Amino acid sequence: MKKVFKIVGLSAIALALFIAVLLFSFYYLIQVGEFRSSSAKLKGERI
Secondary structure, three states, rough: OOHHHHHHHHHHHHHEEEEOOOOOOHHHHHHOOHHHHHHHHHHOOOO
């Protein structure tokens, strides 16, 4: 039973870290403006 808790705990921590990095990178790209300009390029808009 302890092994199951260890596996669940480690995967929960890994998932939380992954989500934190994802949110931070999106926030950074939006602050820098790279995300908006790259999405505008995909739509074919001029900035």
